[in-house]
Amino acid sequence: xxxxxxxxxxxxYYGDFLAVEDVTIPIAAKSVTAFIGPxxxxxxxxxxxxxxxxxxxxxxxxxxxxxxxxxxLYGSDMDPVxxxxxxxxxxxRPNPFPTMSIYDNVLAGQKLNSKRMKKSEADDIVERSxxxxxxxxxxxxxxxxxxSGLSGGQQQRLCIARAISVEPEILLMDEPCSAxxxxxxxxxxxxxxxxxxxxxxxxxxHNMQQxxxxxxxxxxxxxxxxxxxxxxxxxxxxxxxxSNPTDPATxxxxxxxxx
Amino acid sequence: MTTLTNPPGPAKTxxxxxxxxxxxxxxxxxxGPRAVLGGAVVVAxxxxxxxxxxxxxxxxxxxxxxxxxxxxxxxxxxxRKATDRLVTVLVTSSFVLAMFxxxxxxxxxxxxxxxxxxxxxxxFSMRNVVGEGGGIYHALAGTLLITGAATVISVPIGMFTxxxxxxxxxxxxxxxxxxxxxxxxxxIPSIVxxxxxxxxxxxxxxxxxxxxxxxxxxxxxxxxxxxxxxTEEMLKLVPNELRxxxxxxxxxxxxxxxxxxxxxxxxxxxxxxxxxxxxxxxETAPLLIIAGATDSVNxxxxxxxxxxxxxxxxxxxxxxxxxxEFSIDRAWGAALTLLLIVMxxxxxxxxxxxxxxxxxxx
Numbered sequence: 088x089x090x091x092x093x094x095x096x097x098x099x100y101y102g103d104f105l106a107v108e109d110v111t112i113p114i115a116a117k118s119v120t121a122f123i124g125p126x127x128x129x130x131x132x133x134x135x136x137x138x139x140x141x142x143x144x145x146x147x148x149x150x151x152x153x154x155x156x157x158x159x160l161y162g163s164d165m166d167p168v169x170x171x172x173x174x175x176x177x178x179x180r181p182n183p184f185p186t187m188s189i190y191d192n193v194l195a196g197q198k199l200n201s202k203r204m205k206k207s208e209a210d211d212i213v214e215r216s217x218x219x220x221x222x223x224x225x226x227x228x229x230x231x232x233x234x235s236g237l238s239g240g241q242q243q244r245l246c247i248a249r250a251i252s253v254e255p256e257i258l259l260m261d262e263p264c265s266a267x268x269x270x271x272x273x274x275x276x277x278x279x280x281x282x283x284x285x286x287x288x289x290x291x292x293h294n295m296q297q298x299x300x301x302x303x304x305x306x307x308x309x310x311x312x313x314x315x316x317x318x319x320x321x322x323x324x325x326x327x328x329x330s331n332p333t334d335p336a337t338x339x340x341x342x343x344x345x346x
Numbered sequence: 347m348t349t350l351t352n353p354p355g356p357a358k359t360x361x362x363x364x365x366x367x368x369x370x371x372x373x374x375x376x377x378g379p380r381a382v383l384g385g386a387v388v389v390a391x392x393x394x395x396x397x398x399x400x401x402x403x404x405x406x407x408x409x410x411x412x413x414x415x416x417x418x419x420x421x422x423x424x425x426r427k428a429t430d431r432l433v434t435v436l437v438t439s440s441f442v443l444a445m446f447x448x449x450x451x452x453x454x455x456x457x458x459x460x461x462x463x464x465x466x467x468x469x470f471s472m473r474n475v476v477g478e479g480g481g482i483y484h485a486l487a488g489t490l491l492i493t494g495a496a497t498v499i500s501v502p503i504g505m506f507t508x509x510x511x512x513x514x515x516x517x518x519x520x521x522x523x524x525x526x527x528x529x530x531x532x533x534i535p536s537i538v539x540x541x542x543x544x545x546x547x548x549x550x551x552x553x554x555x556x557x558x559x560x561x562x563x564x565x566x567x568x569x570x571x572x573x574x575x576x577t578e579e580m581l582k583l584v585p586n587e588l589r590x591x592x593x594x595x596x597x598x599x600x601x602x603x604x605x606x607x608x609x610x611x612x613x614x615x616x617x618x619x620x621x622x623x624x625x626x627x628x629e630t631a632p633l634l635i636i637a638g639a640t641d642s643v644n645x646x647x648x649x650x651x652x653x654x655x656x657x658x659x660x661x662x663x664x665x666x667x668x669x670x671e672f673s674i675d676r677a678w679g680a681a682l683t684l685l686l687i688v689m690x691x692x693x694x695x696x697x698x699x700x701x702x703x704x705x706x707x708x
Contacts, residue, residue, distance in 0.1 A: 140594060145516050172596030182587040185704030186609040196595040199605050235704065246591070253595060 089287050090156040090173075090256040091116040092137060097151035098316075099129070099136050101144065106132050108316035110151075112306055119279060119288045121298035121325070124308035124340070129317025130291045131261050133308070137289065138174035138259055139167040155257070172196075175255035179262040181242035183234035183249070190230040192245055193217060196253035212252050220248035221278050240271025247278065251286070258282065260290040264297065276301050295341060299329050307337045372422050379415055379431075386411035409439050452685075459682025462675045468683075472641035472653075478672045482680050484643040485658035489684075492558050492637060492654055493627045495647055496565035501619055503566075504573025511574070512581040513603050531571040539567040540632025547636065558644070558652035561637035565626045572625060576618025580611040613702035620695035624688045630656035655684045 092114040099107040107129035114120050122130040135141040136149055139160065153160040160170060183192045191198060193213045204212075213230065217223040222244040226237070234245055243263060250258060260279075264272040272294075279288060279301045292298050298305050306322040321334050332338045389411060390404040399407070412435050420428035470481035507524065515521030543564035547555045584607050592602040608615070638651035639661045659680040666673035 138594065140590065143590060143593060168596050168598050170596075171594055176594035178587060178590065178594075180587060182585070182591045184588060184591070184606060184610070186606075186612075195592070196597070199592060199595065199597040199601050201601075233704070249591075249595065 089116045089285060091287065092257065092289075093152075093154040093157075094137075095152045095154075097133070097136065097149060097153060099132055099141065099149050100147065102146035105316040107136075107308075108318050110319045112319060112322050114287060114289060114304070116156075116287050117283060117285070118303045119283050119290065119301055120304045120306060121302035122289070122291045122306050122308060123293070123295060123298050124317070124320075125310065126293075127317070128308040128310045130308050132317070134259050134261055134289060134291050135176075137257075138176055139170050140176060142167060172253060173255055174257045174259060175250035175253065177243070177247050177250050177258065177260045177263045180266055181239055181246050183237070183242050183245050185233065185235045187234060188231045189226050189234045189237070189245060192234040193248050193252050195249050216248040216252035219251055219278075219282065220244045221274055222248055238271075240267045240274065243267060243271065243275065244278070247275070251282070255286065257287040257289070260288065262291050262293060265293060272297070295329075295343075299325060305329070307332070307334070307340065309336055309340070371424070373427075374419055374422055378418070379434075382415045382418070383408075383412060412439070455678065455682050455685055458675070458678040459685075462679035463682065467676075467679055471643045472658075473643070475641070476667065477669065480676065482655065482658060482676065482683060484640065485653040485655045485680060486683065487643060487645060488558060488637070488652040489627065489654040489656075489687075491645065491647055492561040492633065492652065493565065493623060495559060495562035496569055496626060497619070497623055499562060499566040500569040500573050500622070504570045504619075504622075505577050505615070507570075507574045508577035508581060509603060509608075511578055513599070513607065528571045528574050531567070532575070534567065536564075536568055536629050537631040537635070539564045540635035542567060543632060543636045556636065556638035556651040557649065558637050558647035561633045561652065561654065562647065564632035564636055565629060568629065568632075569622050569626050572622040573619055576622065577611075577615050580614035580618065581607060583614065584610045610704060613699040613704075616698045616702060617695040620691050620698065624691040624695075627687060627691070628656050628684055630660055633657050634660065655680045655687075659684070 094113075095111045097107070097110045098105060110133060122134065124130050132141060137153065137160075141147045141149075149161060155173070159165065183189075184195055187195060187198075190213055193216050194209055197204065197209070197212070214223060214227075217226065222241060225241060226245075234242065237245060243266070247263070264275055267275070276297065279290065282288060290298075290301065302325045304322060305325045305328040307320045307328065308317050309320045310317050321328065321332060321337055323333075328337065329341060332341065386408040390407040393399045393407060394401070394404045413432075415435060416428045416432035419431045423431075466479070467481040468486065469483055470479070471484035472480045472482075473484075507528070511521050511524060515524075540561075543560045544555070546563065547557060547560045551557070588606055588610060589602055592606045593599075597606075633654045634657050637654060637657070639657050640651040640653050642653075644650055644652045659677040662673045662677035662680070
């Protein structure tokens with residue numbers, strides 16, 4: 088479990104528009120990497136290109152290489168569906184399936200793919216996933232209730248449980264706490280700490296303190312100007328980026344003088 | 347500096363009464379609107395009974411007197427609230443006006459249709475019936491069969507078209523053409539749909555062909571665009587986040603569509619289909635051309651003439667025989683049955699959208 092990601096010279100286009108330019112970044116297995124930067128600088132686009140989710144948008148394409156444990160993510164024989172089974176994703180807004188119960192939501196990855204399994208096996212997966220997501224004690228009495236009846240923070244943890252129930256190698260999180268209150272946020276941050284032992288986690292956040300709290304490595308993205316592509320300015324150990332960044336733009340952003 | 351200080355004497359703290367005055371202002375008494383309406387009705391009723399004005403004029407008098415409410419309001423309450431009262435009167439009157447034809451139809455059909463309803467009416471056909479007796483069994487069976495077959499034809503075509511348009515087409519040129527043609531299809535007069543079906547069946551079976559299934563084809567032509575449009579709107583309402591959530595779990599697109607998008611939109615789609623059925627079940631012209639009329643029961647969609655409720659009502663009035671009143675009563679009975687079926691379908695649509703819509707948020 089838990090694979091490393093190696094991105095080199097990645098350009099991401101929407102049609103003719105170059106959205107993200109020339110990103111080279113190594114992401115170690117079983118680490119938490121945070122992407123920070125102003126809105127519209129391509130953090131989310133880059134994150135989505137790591138499990139080929141950006142392809143859902145018409146005209147999106149990439150140039151360059153993304154290696155997952157040495158395998159080319161954009162190789163011609165790579166099936167995006169299999170890629171996404173290996174690399175899970177949690178979105179900004181909690182999005183449990185409204186037609187399914189909590190139980191079915193956790194098992195959505197298996198159920199939607201019509202995977203056959205025994206009831207006991209399914210129960211195990213549900214309990215394990217919900218425990219990992221820190222939601223088990225809150226919902227164990229009402230697994231058959233609809234997932235959309237939970238609070239926002241619970242829904243987001245349900246989505247995390249859903250993402251980890253298919254046992255991915257890597258977990259991508261796109262601003263998972265931006266729609267949540269501070270208490271739910273801290274629950275999810277604790278959760279990220281625990282999940283780190285099993286998964287490689289990449290998280291996009293607008294919250295600098297959050298990046299400082301949860302991540303081992305931090306990458307700062309920025310735009311060189313309006314209409315220009317986003318770029319990776321610098322990446323390094325979180326302590327270093329927050330205490331002693333090399334680039335003046337990073338320092339300005341972290342100190343809140345900009346962006 | 348002195349100009350800025352408060353005037354001497356007791357501080358100008360408004361008492362509770364003043365605050366009330368300022369916040370609420372002058373208002374008409376709460377019984378005001380009801381009193382005006384009640385007065386209007388009383389005056390109109392008096393004129394109707396005593397002076398013998400007709401119903402339409404009486405309704406007009408009620409409306410005219412209701413307009414006194416905004417006039418009263420502008421004197422007491424001021425312009426803004428008077429405008430509100432005026433618009434309320436206008437909107438309510440429009441609503442009542444729109445309800446007139448509905449209740450008139452319901453009243454006429456129910457009063458004239460109920461007297462023939464009975465077990466015999468639903469279990470006998472018109473075979474060898476002259477004058478009194480007989481029933482609509484053959485027409486009821488024909489309507490249900492023809493409409494059922496039309497649904498079986500239209501629903502897959504319509505739903506798959508909508509799924510293609512929303513999920514797969516990505517706004518390409520083909521999809522724009524399909525949308526345009528579907529819009530054109532919505533406007534096809536039903537008689538043209540009937541002629542199309544007739545021309546189509548003549549190609550295979552020769553002149554003078556009459557078949558129930560031909561009626562189904564004609565009704566499908568009318569039904570497909572409605573199904574496409576309503577399904578399309580419902581699929582568009584499914585949030586993109588759900589599709590993304592499904593893709594991110596490694597679910598292929600076709601499974602995402604069939605297991606996430608369709609179930610989420612199911613209530614709306616079923617409602618749309620039910621309303622589309624209700625829309626075509628009363629069609630007369632196309633069935634007159636291709637399904638024909640008969641007095642006998644025919645359960646075979648692929649062989650010979652087939653009666654249907656609207657055509658039955660039409661022919662019963664058109665050729666009532668001698669004496670005519672029995673036939674005309676049966677026509678009202680058939681109309682009432684049709685009305686009941688449509689009401690039942692609408693009720694089913696309501697129940698479906700209640701029970702199938704995603705739980706937890708209602």
